[in-house]
Amino acid sequence: MKKKPNAFLLIRLLLIASAGIATAHALTKAIDENKLPQHEPTTRFYAISEGQIFFGKPVLYDMILENHEGKSMDYKLQVRLSGETIYNKEITLNDSETLNQTISFIPDQANDYQRLEFLLFKDNVPYRTRVFQFSPSIDYSMGSNIITVPIQILNGNMETDSGWEFEGKEFTGNYTTYDWSSPKHSYQIKTSHGVKRDSFGSIFQNFSSEQAGMASLSFDVKTNNPLYHTQVLVNDKIVWDNSSEKEWQRSRVAVFLKKSNRIELKIIAKNDTKSGVTAWLDTINFESYSPEIKNETIKNDAISYNKQINRNIIVYKFNTGEKLELKVVKGNVSNGDALYVTGSKGNNIIFLGETYEKSIIDEANNLYPIILDSKDRKLKVNETLKLDNGYAITLIQIRDESFKLSVSLNGRIVRIILIAKNSSAEYWKETDGYKKEKVLKIFARSVYQDEIDIDIVQYGKQKMIKVGNQYGEFQVTNLKDDSIVMKNVQAIEMKDEDISLMGGKIIINGGS
Structure with missing residues (x-):
């Protein structure tokens, strides 16, 4: 009887634990021993996380590194979050040795997407990069991590000449009564000529909190040149980066605070410029935590x-x-x-x-008063945005590059609107059976897979x-x-x- 060739079963099991749930992956393949290929030297590198990522809560990534080079190897692993190195380690592995390492960090920004990079160097030469993008969700059950004690910063309304320190390259800074959002002072940062990229003027101060946890930061800013950006940094991390309009903008963003903190507001040139800028900062304070990111035009209490x-x-x-x-x-x-x-x-x-x-x-x-002018408002599916006078809009559906919104008044839906990217739609209400008055105008800036970016104008009663x-x-x-x-x-x-x-x-x- 002819002897059958021997066969073996190659089983590889990768077990990943995340949020208390274990997932097993098994790969099974039967191979004729006489035909087993000769593998080239290689290094295998994985970075895996399972489960939802929440703002203010620890995130775990499992990193797996396998040496199949046929000899001992020296590696270096770097992990960067939004460009900042949060992990750096040198590793030596013998042939066929495996390293399992858990990388942990806490997302302390709730706005926009964040970039997480795993960079592997082999013999000090870049070898592999694994890149992830994520937008932390809000866990509404984490009440114990929300700051309830009022947080005081010095001179947030800019009404005295103390509390803030100025730092600048090619910029000057001073308190002023020329323009403001709350009477009758603001902080002015100015350069009268063009500057090089990354030139800036900023104000900063240190402050403390009785608790560590989440709060909302609110601030007002106005600039006369959109080529310059306003950056807000908390504990040296950028939590807001945007160009400003030629009107006062009030912004609010969720932040994660320690017991000892530093806040900085910066006017910065993102590229070389040929023109200067004047910017005003005012009404900077911490509020009770809210997941809503806010950016809207405001009116000051009087006119300068x-x-x-x-x-x-x-x-x-x-x-x-x-x-x-x-x-x-x-x-x-x-x-x-x-x-x-x-x-x-x-x-x-x-x-x-x-x-x-x-x-x-x-x-x-014949004039329509503009009672709300809000730019760059982001909405996710099933999310509701409350407006003035009892109105609200809810994002119902996103399809391709268009989306469907409902307009409601005091909880009752009064209109369904379909809007395509880079187009606008209006809602008019009927009065006296045949007359109509304009209530809303919505412009669709961007449409993403699970989110939209819109501008909203709301009108009051027509004035003759x-x-x-x-x-x-x-x-x-x-x-x-x-x-x-x-x-x-x-x-x-x-x-x-x-x-x-x-x-x-x-x-x-x-x-x-």
Whole structure:
């Protein structure tokens, strides 16, 4: 009888433990011993994690390194999280030796995706890289890790000249009353000329917390050049990095704090620039923890201005684009000697410090007040965003490069909207059975597999402006295509102090 060739069963079992759940992978293959191939020298390198990743909770990655080089080998392993090295180890393995190593870290950022890199060097030469991207989820059951004791930072409202230290390359920094989001100071960081990439100006301070855990950081920023970015760092880690609009933006982001901390707000050039920038920082504080990332346009409590005096004519040019011109005789402004003109920006009019959208492009008498203007809002499927006046939107579905939203009022769905990437949609509500008023305008910036990025504008009740309408001491005298003109119908006494006009909407200082 002819003797059959011997065969053996090659079984390789890889067992990975994650979050208390064991998963077994078995690979089975029968091979004729007489035909067993001769393997080339190699190194096998794996990095594996199973289970959901949560913000503020330890994450475990299993790293497996196998030496099949036929000789002893020297390795070096580096692990980087968002560019920062969190693990660095030199390893020597004999032939056929295996190293199992658990790498642990705590995600301390809840915004955007983070990049995790495992870099393996063999004989000091880069050999293999394993790259992961993840966006930590929020575990709402981890109440014990949420900071409940108020966190105090010094001079967060910038109303004194202490608390913050300035550092800068090619920049200057100082407290100012020129512009602010809360009365009547902010911190100004400025360069009057172009700078090289990575040039910056920043303010920072150290502070303490009675607890370690999660909180929300809120801050206001405004710049006049979008080529520069605002970065916010907590314990030397970037938690916010964005370019700013030419209006005040209020942002809020979740952060993980230790008992001893450092906060820094930085204006930085991401590339070489040929122009300078002026930026203002204000209203920096820690709030009760919220997973929501917030970035919206805000209005300051009053309007700042530049004041120009030419003999008896005083002109106030406001940061909103509005202008007030006064003819002063013996300390008084007679009837008709004060002229007010609204500001304009595209199809919008700035009237007494508030922004309105013209319902008809060439007419300034039918205006929709903009009560919410929010940029770069991110929503996941089934997530709801609450708006003003009882309205809310919920992301229902994402399909290809479009998505479906529901608009609800006081919990009742009033409209379903389908929007494609780089397009906009509006919601109008019916009034009096046939009239309609605009409520929402939504623009789709980006559409991802499980998330969208949108801009939202919400409107208040339509306002009709007519010649003869009176606002405090002033009356509408003319309506132009892009502006409203008013003159005073009451005398104004100029004082060396703050003067409140038009129902407190405009505040000026009458001194010289």
